[in-house]
Amino acid sequence: MSTDAPERRTYSYLGPAGTFTEAALAQVPEARGQIWRPVSNVGQALDDVVGNRAHAAMIAIENSVEGGVSSAQDALATIPGLRIVGEYIVPVRFSLVAPPGTTLDEIVARDLVTVAGHPVAYAQCLAWLGQRIPHHEHIVAASNVASAVGMLDGSLPAQVAIAAPGVADHYDVEVLAENVGDNASAVTRFVLVTGTVAPPAPTGADKTSLVAELPKDEPGALLELLEQFSTRGINLSLLESRPIGDALGRYRFVIDADGHVSDERMADALMGLRRFSPSVVFLGSYPRADRRVVHHPDRYGDDAFVEARDWLRGLIAGEPGS
Known part of the structure; x- marks a missing residue:
């Protein structure tokens, strides 16, 4: 009898360790104990899946304050062979961090403070910074972790950084303030993406994602x-337009619809959409x-659609009572 342990799966995510994306991946039970591969951008994470270097990728798709993540939406719309198999919500909380030994009073007393931060994070902390550190300037960082790392290693000329709370678990930083975001209810929605697979079984609490183009303007x-x-x-919980890129005025629409593709009403809607649109990308x-x-x-229940189809068949077949 073989005693070989099953091969561990690889999950790609926007790194390094300590990002919100890592926090989303931590919510996936089947990813625990597997290999977590940090990458530098969404494209690389999805390319790992397409190239069979990763079983799945965790990517941010929507923020409750900033809206859809355009790079992720465009990648899912244009890279073939991908499926969304789950979604995860992470509360957006930010900390203001500094090199060890620094105090907030020391920072506030400076004539000018340089704050490192990802542009989206900085925008969500602007009111707090304006009240507590009005004499500051912003320097752009590639991610919420890169802001702290760049501050520590000197690659970013910053005295403080806006970072995800998890950064303190991985790097030697002084946490000057917690929950510095301006919107306490802000969340980011992440999706777990694999190669093309059959959708998970319906649960009754499902969502269907797709991308569709208009036939003409x-x-x-x-x-x-x-x-x-x-x-x-069918209710739509998300509808966003993204430029196709081949001409002005040409757009594709990113859609999240309540329900599962195996629901009669959703299947009927997708068939209607397929007849109408020149391009429909089913994301899962x-x-x-x-x-x-x-x-x-x-x-709009399944039984109503089945009964209607049976009634039509009876009409065509000339069955009595039809």
Whole structure:
């Protein structure tokens, strides 16, 4: 009998250690005890999946304050052979950190303070910084961890950095203040992406993600796209436009719809969308992070769609009572 241990799986994520993406990956039960591969950007994480260097990749897809992550949306729309299999929510909390031994009073007393931070993080902490350290300037960092690392190693000429709370677990920094973000309810939504696989089984609390293009730029085209969902009782929790890039005025639409592809109403909507749109990219059906059950009127239930199809078959077959 073989005693060989099963091969460990690799999960790519935006690194280094201590990022919000790592915190999202920590929520995936099947990723625990596996190999976590930090990468420098979303494209590299997804390329690891396509190139079979990683079983899956964790990427940020949407922020409750800043909206959709355009680089992730564009990559999912254009790189073939990818599927979203789960979503995870991470509260966005920021800490102000400095080299060991530094105090907040010392920072406030300076004539000018240089703050390292990722542009999105800096924008979400601007009000707090304006109140506590009004005499500051911002220097851009590549990530919430890179801001602290650059401050420590001198590659960024900064006295303090805005960083994710987890940075203190991996680097020798002084935490000057916690929860310095301006929006206490801010969260980031992450998705776990694999190669093409069958969707997870429906749970009743599911979401379907896809990307679709309009057939042409004319009045009512977007309305017709949306009617594929509204006439079947499907709520859209996300609708964002992204430029296709081949000409001005040409857009694709990133869509999150409540429900699972195996639901009769969702399947019917996707078939209608396929007939309407020149390009539909199915990104996956997967459990919602909040596990909120999707409710719909009875006329949009699976039984209603099955009964309607059976009624039509009876009409075509000339069955009595049809």
